[in-house]
Amino acid sequence: xxxxxxxxxxxxxxxxxxxxxxxxxxxxxxxxxxxxxxxxxxxxxxxxxxxxxxxxxxxxxxxxxxxxxxxxxxxxxxxxxxxxxxxxxxxxxxxxxxxxxxxxxxxxxxxxxxxxxxxxxxxxxxxxxxxxxxxxxxxxxxxxxxxxxxxxxxxxxxxxxxxxxxxxxxxxxxxxxxxxxxxxxxxxxxxxxxxxxxxxxxxxxxxxxxxxxxxxxxxxxxxxxxxxx
Amino acid sequence: xxxxxxxxxxxxxxxxxxxxxxxxxxxxxxxxxxxxxxxxxxxxxxxxxxxxxxxxxxxxxxxxxxxxxxxxxxxxxxxxxxxxxxxxxxxxxxxxxxxxxxxxxxxxxxxxxxxxxxxxxxxxxxxxxxxxxxxxxxxxxxxxxxxxxxxxxxxxxxxxxxxxxxxxxxxxxxxxxxxxxxxxxxxxxxxxxxxxxxxxxxxxxxxxxxxxxxxxxxxxxxxxxxxxx
Amino acid sequence: xxxxxxxxxxxxxxxxxxxxxxxxxxxxxxxxxxxxxxxxxxxxxxxxxxxxxxxxxxxxxxxxxxxxxxxxxxxxxxxxxxxxxxxxxxxxxxxxxxxxxxxxxxxxxxxxxxxxxxxxxxxxxxxxxxxxxxxxxxxxxxxxxxxxxxxxxxxxxxxxxxxxxxxxxxxxxxxxxxxxxxxxxxxxxxxxxxxxxxxxxxxxxxxxxxxxxxxxxxxxxxxxxxxxx
Amino acid sequence: xxxxxxxxxxxxxxxxxxxxxxxxxxxxxxxxxxxxxxxxxxxxxxxxxxxxxxxxxxxxxxxxxxxxxxxxxxxxxxxxxxxxxxxxxxxxxxxxxxxxxxxxxxxxxxxxxxxxxxxxxxxxxxxxxxxxxxxxxxxxxxxxxxxxxxxxxxxxxxxxxxxxxxxxxxxxxxxxxxxxxxxxxxxxxxxxxxxxxxxxxxxxxxxxxxxxxxxxxxxxxxxxxxxxx
Numbered sequence: 019x020x021x022x023x024x025x026x027x028x029x030x031x032x033x034x035x036x037x038x039x040x041x042x043x044x045x046x047x048x049x050x051x052x053x054x055x056x057x058x059x060x061x062x063x064x065x066x067x068x069x070x071x072x073x074x075x076x077x078x079x080x081x082x083x084x085x086x087x088x089x090x091x092x093x094x095x096x097x098x099x100x101x102x103x104x105x106x107x108x109x110x111x112x113x114x115x116x117x118x119x120x121x122x123x124x125x126x127x128x129x130x131x132x133x134x135x136x137x138x139x140x141x142x143x144x145x146x147x148x149x150x151x152x153x154x155x156x157x158x159x160x161x162x163x164x165x166x167x168x169x170x171x172x173x174x175x176x177x178x179x180x181x182x183x184x185x186x187x188x189x190x191x192x193x194x195x196x197x198x199x200x201x202x203x204x205x206x207x208x209x210x211x212x213x214x215x216x217x218x219x220x221x222x223x224x225x226x227x228x229x230x231x232x233x234x235x236x237x238x239x240x241x242x243x244x245x246x247x
Numbered sequence: 248x249x250x251x252x253x254x255x256x257x258x259x260x261x262x263x264x265x266x267x268x269x270x271x272x273x274x275x276x277x278x279x280x281x282x283x284x285x286x287x288x289x290x291x292x293x294x295x296x297x298x299x300x301x302x303x304x305x306x307x308x309x310x311x312x313x314x315x316x317x318x319x320x321x322x323x324x325x326x327x328x329x330x331x332x333x334x335x336x337x338x339x340x341x342x343x344x345x346x347x348x349x350x351x352x353x354x355x356x357x358x359x360x361x362x363x364x365x366x367x368x369x370x371x372x373x374x375x376x377x378x379x380x381x382x383x384x385x386x387x388x389x390x391x392x393x394x395x396x397x398x399x400x401x402x403x404x405x406x407x408x409x410x411x412x413x414x415x416x417x418x419x420x421x422x423x424x425x426x427x428x429x430x431x432x433x434x435x436x437x438x439x440x441x442x443x444x445x446x447x448x449x450x451x452x453x454x455x456x457x458x459x460x461x462x463x464x465x466x467x468x469x470x471x472x473x474x475x476x
Numbered sequence: 477x478x479x480x481x482x483x484x485x486x487x488x489x490x491x492x493x494x495x496x497x498x499x500x501x502x503x504x505x506x507x508x509x510x511x512x513x514x515x516x517x518x519x520x521x522x523x524x525x526x527x528x529x530x531x532x533x534x535x536x537x538x539x540x541x542x543x544x545x546x547x548x549x550x551x552x553x554x555x556x557x558x559x560x561x562x563x564x565x566x567x568x569x570x571x572x573x574x575x576x577x578x579x580x581x582x583x584x585x586x587x588x589x590x591x592x593x594x595x596x597x598x599x600x601x602x603x604x605x606x607x608x609x610x611x612x613x614x615x616x617x618x619x620x621x622x623x624x625x626x627x628x629x630x631x632x633x634x635x636x637x638x639x640x641x642x643x644x645x646x647x648x649x650x651x652x653x654x655x656x657x658x659x660x661x662x663x664x665x666x667x668x669x670x671x672x673x674x675x676x677x678x679x680x681x682x683x684x685x686x687x688x689x690x691x692x693x694x695x696x697x698x699x700x701x702x703x704x705x
Numbered sequence: 706x707x708x709x710x711x712x713x714x715x716x717x718x719x720x721x722x723x724x725x726x727x728x729x730x731x732x733x734x735x736x737x738x739x740x741x742x743x744x745x746x747x748x749x750x751x752x753x754x755x756x757x758x759x760x761x762x763x764x765x766x767x768x769x770x771x772x773x774x775x776x777x778x779x780x781x782x783x784x785x786x787x788x789x790x791x792x793x794x795x796x797x798x799x800x801x802x803x804x805x806x807x808x809x810x811x812x813x814x815x816x817x818x819x820x821x822x823x824x825x826x827x828x829x830x831x832x833x834x835x836x837x838x839x840x841x842x843x844x845x846x847x848x849x850x851x852x853x854x855x856x857x858x859x860x861x862x863x864x865x866x867x868x869x870x871x872x873x874x875x876x877x878x879x880x881x882x883x884x885x886x887x888x889x890x891x892x893x894x895x896x897x898x899x900x901x902x903x904x905x906x907x908x909x910x911x912x913x914x915x916x917x918x919x920x921x922x923x924x925x926x927x928x929x930x931x932x933x934x
Contacts, residue, residue, distance in 0.1 A: 022734065024723075025714050025764075033712050033768060037790035037857045040770075044797050047709065047770030047855065070685045076788030077712075077859045079766040081720060083727075083734030088321075089336070089388060098327040101763030101861065103724035107318075107392070108420060110731050120385035129379045136372035136389045143365035150358045155420050156349035159318060160365045163336070164388025168734065170724045172764045172861075174788065191337060191384050225683075227528045251505065254491050254535075256483050262539060265482075266561035266628045269541075273568050276480065276541030276626065299914045305559030306483075306630045308537040310491060312498075312505030330534030330632065332495035339502050397505065399495045401535045403559065403630075454912075456757045547794075547846060550775075556785040565776070565850070566878060578843035587837045594830035594847045601823035608816045613878050614807035617776060617851025618823045621794075649795060649842050 020085040021197060023204040024170070030078035030209045034175065035059040037074035038066055063211045075175035078212065080205055082171050087118035089163045090193040093185075099177040104169035108155035111148070115141045116166040121192060137162055175212055178205060187218040188233035249314040250426060252433040253399070259307035259438045263404065264288040266303035267295055292440045304404035307441065309434055314397045316347035319422040322414075324398075328406040333398035337384035340377070344370045345395040350421060366391055404441055407434060416447040417462035478543040479655060481662040482628070488536035488667045492633065493517040495532035496524055521669045533633035536670065538663055543626045545576035548651040551643075553627075557635040562627035566613035569606070573599045574624040579650060595620055633670055636663060645676040646691035707772040708884060710891040711857070717765035717896045721862065722746040724761035725753055750898045762862035765899065767892055772855045774805035777880040780872075782856075786864040791856035795842035798835070802828045803853040808879060824849055862899055865892060874905040875920035 027033060032054065039050050039062065066072060084091070095102050117137040123129045140160050147157035173181065178201070184190065185198035206213045220226045220236040256262060261283065268279050268291065295301060313320070324331050346366040352358045369389050376386035402410065407430070413419065414427035435442045449455045449465040485491060490512065497508050497520065524530060542549070553560050575595040581587045598618050605615035631639065636659070642648065643656035664671045678684045678694040714720060719741070726737050726749065753759060771778070782789050804824040810816045827847050834844035860868065865888070871877065872885035893900045907913045907923040 024734065024738075025716065025720050027712050027766060027768070028715060029712070033857075036711075040855065040857055041790055041793050042796045043792070044800060046772070047711065047857065051711075065687075068685065069687055069689075073788070074790050077768050077790070077857060079714060079859070079861075081714065081764050085733070087388060088392060092317075092321050092324075095321075095325060096331070101760070102325070103728055103761050103764070105730070106728050109729045113731060118388060120381075120388060122381050122385045123376070123388075126379060126381065129376055129381050132372050132375055133389055136369055139368050140365055140389075140391070143361050146361055147352070147358055150355060152349075152351050152355065152358050156351045159316060159347060159349060159352075159393025160362055160369075160391050162369070162389050163317060163392055163394075165392075168727065170720075170727055170734065170764060172766070174766075174859075227526065229523075229527055231527075253494075253505065253509075254485050254487065256537060256539065257486060258483065262483050262628075269626065269628055270561055270564050271567045272563070273571060275543070276482065276628065280482075294916075297914065298916055298918075302559070303561050306539050306561070306628060308485060308630070308632075310485065310535050314504070330531070332499055332532050332535070334501070335499050338500045342502060397498065399491075399498055399505065399535060401537070401632075403537075456755070458752075458756055460756075545846060546779075546850060550779050550782075553779075554782060554789070560783070576846060578839075578846060580839050580843045581834070581846075584837060584839065587834055587839050590830050590833055591847055594827055597826050598823055598847075598849070601819050604819055605810070605816055608813060610807075610809050610813065610816050614809045617774060617805060617807060617810075618820055618827075618849050620827070620847050621775060621850050621852075622846025623850075 021200040021204065022083045023080060023208070024083050025081040026205075026208055027078045027080075030080075030175065031059050031063060031212050033077050034066075034074045034212060035062040037077045038062050038071075041074075060211050064214070067215045072176045072179060075179065075212065076177075078175040078209065080173055080175070080178065082173075082201060082204070083168065084171055084197060085166060085168045086193060086197055087164045088167050090118070090191070090197065091167050091169055092163075093191070093194045094171065094197070095169075097173075097177065097181055099174070099180070101172040102169050105167050107158040107161065107167075111154055112141075112144060112158065112161060112165065115144070115161065117162050117164040118166055118193065119164075137164070175205075175209070178213075179216055182213075182216045183219055183222070186216075186221075188235055189228060189231065250429040250433065251312045252309060252437070253312050254310040255434075255437055256307045256309075259309075259404065260288050260292060260441050262306050263295075263303045263441060264291040266306045267291050267300075270303075289440050293443070296444045301405045301408060304408065304441065305406075307404040307438065308401055309404070309407065310399060310401040311430060311433070312397065312399055313426060314395060315422060315426055316393045317396050318392045319347070319420070319426065320396050320398055321392075322420070322423045323400065323426070326402075326406065326410055328403075328409075330401040331398050334396050336387040336390070336396075340383055341370075341373060341387065341390060341394065344373070344390065346391050346393040347395055347422065348393075366393070404434075404438070407442075408445055411442075411445045412448055412451065415445075415450075417464055418457060418460065479658040479662065480541045481538060481666070482541050483539040484663075484666055485536045485538075488538075488633065489517050489521060489670050491535050492524075492532045492670060493520040495535045496520050496529075499532075518669050522672070525673045530634045530637060533637065533670065534635075536633040536667065537630055538633070538636065539628060539630040540659060540662070541626065541628055542655060543624060544651060544655055545622045546625045547621045548576070548649070548655060549625050549627055550621075551649070551652045552629065552655065555631075555635065555639055557632070557638075559630040560627050563625050565616040565619070565625075569612055570599075570602060570616065570619060570623065573602070573619065575620050575622040576624055576651065577622075595622070633663075633667070636671075637674055640671075640674045641677055641680065644674075645678075646693055647686060647689065708887040708891065709770045710767060710895070711770050712768040713892075713895055714765045714767075717767075717862065718746050718750060718899050720764050721753075721761045721899060722749040724764045725749050725758070728761075747898050751901070754902045759863045759866060762866065762899065763864075765862040765896065766859055767862070767865065768857060768859040769888060769891070770855065770857055771884060772853060773880060773884055774851045775854050776850045777805070777878070777884060778854050778856055779850075780878065780881045781858065781884070784860075784864065784868055786861070786867075788859040789856050792854050794845040794848070794854075798841055799828075799831060799845065799848060799852065802831070802848065804849050804851040805853055805880065806851075824851070862892075862896070865900075866903055869900075869903045870906055870909065873903075873908075875922055876915060876918065
């Protein structure tokens with residue numbers, strides 16, 4: 019952790035290519051399975067990515083274990099085309115409460131000191147509330163949104179591409195960006211061609227629609243000697 | 248607030264009945280619109296509810312404004328067949344931080360005192376972190392999960408029935424149960440027949456699948472003189 | 477028919493703007509409802525469209541009655557973020573079987589003659605099968621995929637934008653393209669600013685990802701005196 | 706074919722149990738993976754099925770290749786929580802048009818003769834239309850809805866349970882019921898405990914909500930010596 023790839027559809031690139039092929043072929047699935055060679059898989063995936071025809075990507079699923087702050091996991095679980103099973107604060111006692119420490123805080127001694135103190139105070143209050151007979155589900159109202167939590171998340175490859183487009187962008191918050199990049203790195207390890215072009219729109223499509231709120235990365239990519247390629 | 252019904256499909260019961268009717272009729276939509284009288288609307292809705300054929304319910308949408316704790320809204324937004332726009336802690340400064348106070352706490356003077364103190368401490372820390380130059384999106388890591396937030400939520404009537412079945416149940420947490428019941432009361436105000444049978448399975452279907460974790464309400468309903476009817 | 481707009485969220489542009497505003501404001505929904513003036517609604521919608529931030533669009537729903545061939549409606553119902561209630565061939569006897577006639581056929585006298593003959597033969601066979609005691613659900617196996625059908629469809633404005641992007645494109649088949657354009661024209665009638673930029677990517681974004689299969693429209697737009705604007 | 710199981714999440718029962726466990730445990734995913742023994746997997750799955758808590762089932766995915774009539778595949782693809790890649794009649798020439806023959810027809814010599822004749826006529830017309838320069842996508846309007854087609858479909862185990870509940874029911878049409886039962890048989894081969902209780906509500910829950918349209922199977926199950934168990 020914080021991110022592990024627990025399971026994935028076996029041979030994910032091949033099943034995606036097969037799905038793409040079946041749409042345009044008179045052959046049976048079994049015939050296609052037999053005939054499709056690995057070079058064709060690569061060409062098909064490359065074409066689908068270029069054209070943005072990513073519906074066949076849905077046939078490949080990836081299941082992750084993720085540890086992050088509640089703040090971050092709340093952002094993640096807003097992606098509705100995915101499945102989640104999250105540790106419950108109603109049922110699991112927050113005995114070893116850990117709070118994620120943002121880089122902006124850990125790089126600032128004064129900030130770190132008061133944050134740690136506040137978290138420690140919340141922890142103490144939580145335990146005292148339990149001691150007073152308050153149920154866990156209510157005592158947790160004092161816990162910080164930065165408290166560490168964990169979940170299992172399953173995404174198909176198309177929904178992952180959408181996630182990477184939004185969350186690898188510099189305008190996403192650092193924590194979910196870190197998570198998204200780690201997820202991308204893990205799926206690239208098992209399906210490099212399926213995720214050859216993946217990430218923020220500036221990197222993948224050479225476009226940025228953030229307007230005045232753009233981070234400026236696209237301009238830097240264009241100014242680079244090789245035009246960002 | 249905490250719950251207001253902002254918008255809904257006009258004439259929601261009629262459009263649902265029309266959708267049900269079109270499946271089994273040779274007539275055009277316009278003919279059906281003209282012919283369908285209000286008694287038939289009532290009979291159709293009653294039949295659909297009894298048989299659990301609720302796919303036509305999807306044609307009626309309801310948009311709510313909801314204020315509740317982050318803890319509660321995180322539960323709500325796990326319902327994926329719905330649309331949400333939530334106040335952002337990244338962009339909106341938590342100037343008037345209010346923390347929802349659970350009944351178990353407000354009914355316990357000692358608990359209330361330490362909870363208020365902890366929330367006050369979190370608020371102070373948050374402001375100090377901002378003063379130290381920490382961005383809002385990071386300073387919020389110390390805010391309590393009980394902090395009040397708000398969102399707009401749009402559900403169709405089928406997804407609402409699912410929400411009511413899960414969240415009006417006694418085993419749901421009190422806060423989302425309160426929200427769900429208020430939502431049910433509001434939609435019943437504009438579409439009474441569409442939500443005539445809605446709520447926890449014990450009330451609607453006379454069944455409970457919680458097993459050893461059941462709240463016992465079904466047994467009480469059955470023991471009532473009129474058998475819970 | 478073939479396309480009518482039956483219902484929509486009242487004041488659809490305003491509810492979308494409200495949803496966008498709530499994310500970045502410390503104000504309550506009621507305060508925002510009161511304050512938001514129509515010019516701000518227009519600016520917000522324009523900004524959301526430009527940046528592609530269309531999640532608030534989901535709060536506005538539109539319900540259509542549509543008549544088209546089964547071939548076309550099967551393409552339409554593949555859009556999964558929408559709700560459908562379709563006339564059933566299992567339950568509704570195809571007494572007045574009409575088959576959609578493609579322009580390529582109606583513009584070719586010989587083609588039209590043999591198509592009409594084939595449809596007439598299918599109709600006769602269907603009735604004969606019913607006469608032999610074959611159930612409607614099985615007799616329909618001989619009906620042509622061009623047979624006229626009808627349904628109710630409810631889309632939110634975000635899903636509509638996706639539909640228009642895919643189905644207003646010249647590479648979509650003529651029948652669903654006609655339907656999509658008619659839907660776009662109808663929603664523009666009630667929410668012009670919500671759908672100001674809508675349609676194929678070449679028209680909306682000035683891009684085409686179809687590669688070698690492009691229809692060439694983007695090139696023509698660019699060659700036009702005003703650069704397609 | 707007609708149904709093959711092409712891929713599935715490795716170790717599907719274990720990943721579902723793990724997802725269920727993480728919600729109620731303070732342990733990390735890795736610790737849970739190590740500790741969870743196969744008996745516990747079995748008990749957890751049995752409990753989830755009994756209580757209807759099937760959200761963890763979403764982490765297990767199954768990809769099928771299916772051959773069936775267009776009529777049947779149109780019913781299948783109405784299940785929106787799934788992914789499909791279907792052979793296109795716009796791009797694939799229907800050279801070897803086969804039409805599915807319903808049992809009610811194949812058991813009736815006269816019916817079979819006129820159905821075969823009608824299909825043969827449609828095939829001939831299709832080829833003639835192509836010969837006249839009509840594009841495949843338009844010529845297909847004369848093809849019968851019983852024409853054989855094929856697709857790849859990916860469902861998670863929760864969506865499969867929903868499919869089985871609706872389509873294994875006697876009131877579903879014979880063709881999709883056959884397909885659904887074959888799918889159930891295939892997934893039971895690789896995840897018997899995940900699908901131990903699956904199928905029509907009368908068999909799984911001992912209830913039927915079809916009312917006057919019930920097939921009567923529940924009554925028969927109840928009248929059986931062992932009460933249908």
